[in-house]
Amino acid sequence: MMLLRRELKIMLRSPAGAIQSLMFAVMVIALFPLAITPDPSQLEPLGVGLIWVVTLLACLLAADKSLLSDYADGSLEQMVLSDYPLWWVCLVKSIAHWVSCGLPLLLMAPLLAAMLAMPSERVVWLMASLILGSPILSLFCTLGAMLTVGLNQSSALLPILIAPFLVPTLILGTQWATTGGEAFYGYMLAALLCLSLVTLPFAMAVVAKIAVSR
Amino acid sequence: MLQIESLSCFRQDRHLFKDLNAKVLPGQALQIVGENGSGKTTLFKILAGLFEEYEGRVITSDAAQVLYLGHRYGVNDQLTPIENLKFLLQLNENQLAPDALEAALVRFQLRAELDEPCASLSEGQKKRVALARLILTSARIWLLDEAFSALDAPGRAVLSEVCQAHMACGGILIFSSHQAIPEFASAAQLRLEAGS
Numbered sequence: 001m002m003l004l005r006r007e008l009k010i011m012l013r014s015p016a017g018a019i020q021s022l023m024f025a026v027m028v029i030a031l032f033p034l035a036i037t038p039d040p041s042q043l044e045p046l047g048v049g050l051i052w053v054v055t056l057l058a059c060l061l062a063a064d065k066s067l068l069s070d071y072a073d074g075s076l077e078q079m080v081l082s083d084y085p086l087w088w089v090c091l092v093k094s095i096a097h098w099v100s101c102g103l104p105l106l107l108m109a110p111l112l113a114a115m116l117a118m119p120s121e122r123v124v125w126l127m128a129s130l131i132l133g134s135p136i137l138s139l140f141c142t143l144g145a146m147l148t149v150g151l152n153q154s155s156a157l158l159p160i161l162i163a164p165f166l167v168p169t170l171i172l173g174t175q176w177a178t179t180g181g182e183a184f185y186g187y188m189l190a191a192l193l194c195l196s197l198v199t200l201p202f203a204m205a206v207v208a209k210i211a212v213s214r
Numbered sequence: 215m216l217q218i219e220s221l222s223c224f225r226q227d228r229h230l231f232k233d234l235n236a237k238v239l240p241g242q243a244l245q246i247v248g249e250n251g252s253g254k255t256t257l258f259k260i261l262a263g264l265f266e267e268y269e270g271r272v273i274t275s276d277a278a279q280v281l282y283l284g285h286r287y288g289v290n291d292q293l294t295p296i297e298n299l300k301f302l303l304q305l306n307e308n309q310l311a312p313d314a315l316e317a318a319l320v321r322f323q324l325r326a327e328l329d330e331p332c333a334s335l336s337e338g339q340k341k342r343v344a345l346a347r348l349i350l351t352s353a354r355i356w357l358l359d360e361a362f363s364a365l366d367a368p369g370r371a372v373l374s375e376v377c378q379a380h381m382a383c384g385g386i387l388i389f390s391s392h393q394a395i396p397e398f399a400s401a402a403q404l405r406l407e408a409g410s
Contacts, residue, residue, distance in 0.1 A: 009293065
């Protein structure tokens with residue numbers, strides 16, 4: 001708990017990173033109708049996909065912020081050497097990423113959906129798909145950040161490296177919401193969440209050990 | 215007790231060091247000496263357990279907890295000195311007396327800055343925040359990589375007092391320094407030669 005408290009404290013004192021990715025998402029959705037068409041009948045079929053893509057990109061944008069500072073000031077080394085299991089440290093990093101990026105977008109989603117003239121029953125499914133999907137995005141983004149931290153040009157490498165792994169989540173999430181909650185996609189998304197929740201923290205732990213030995 | 219047996223390390227196809235041997239008993243200090251780039255930091259990382267690609271053996275007596283302070287010492291800019299110190303200590307210790315934190319920082323002459331974010335502190339002051347951890351830690355083996363640099367004379371004096379107290383209690387001190395530290399002039403030295 002004390003690791004998580006520290007993450008949240010740091011985040012609240014330097015909220016620029018979280019606000020930046022949120023602003024990015026809101027701006028894209030706000031500009032889209034202006035640039036394409038304000039016609040609700042044309043916007044409506046695009047809504048779910050747009051919000052999902054924007055969520056994914058915002059998560060990528062925020063991926064390495066907190067990890068970079070932990071790496072640069074040496075906190076990451078100290079966390080690797082701590083008595084806490086390393087997978088737990090990595091899971092906390094993912095949770096902090098979700099709280100700073102996934103959660104605000106989730107709360108903002110009804111507003112974004114309204115800007116794209118989305119019918120209300122679809123908003124419910126959109127929210128459901130984001131609730132299951134955004135933690136998966138956060139886990140993968142943290143893994144990617146862990147892989148590239150300490151490398152030159154890491155912020156350029158990160159999206160290329162990790163985007164392919166986000167695609168299944170994107171497909172399942174958007175399909176689930178656009179089909180109005182077809183059970184298959186929901187189960188698959190939930191399964192993906194469980195799978196990444198139990199495997200990725202351990203993968204991150206291995207990667208973190210390599211990152212601090214560089 | 216900490217023992218290094220025929221320790222060799224390659225890094226980026228280069229022999230950093232080869233066949234190092236050393237033994238440090240409780241209450242003793244060991245100074246790592248070497249030019250820039252001779253592998254001091256890598257040796258510290260090996261001893262701390264952060265770097266595992268080496269040959270040879272590092273033996274520590276069981277349950278001897280290790281504390282490693284490197285060039286980057288884990289002080290976050292957004293947190294205050296107290297919060298940083300508390301976090302760093304809690305990584306390895308269970309119980310902490312709340313006023314002990316403040317006392318440790320005051321000993322390192324941080325008094326006015328206790329409630330400011332560390333971003334407003336100077337580099338030397340941030341280092342003192344990390345060093346205050348030494349006063350409260352229960353770790354028996356200290357690995358201090360260049361801990362004496364970036365400190366002013368009073369800071370160095372406090373640090374060597376703390377280190378001497380640690381050794382008097384049977385602790386092990388392994389440090390590197392480019393300056394001569396008079397208090398540890400008698401410490402054993404381990405010299406890293408630029409490899410081939």
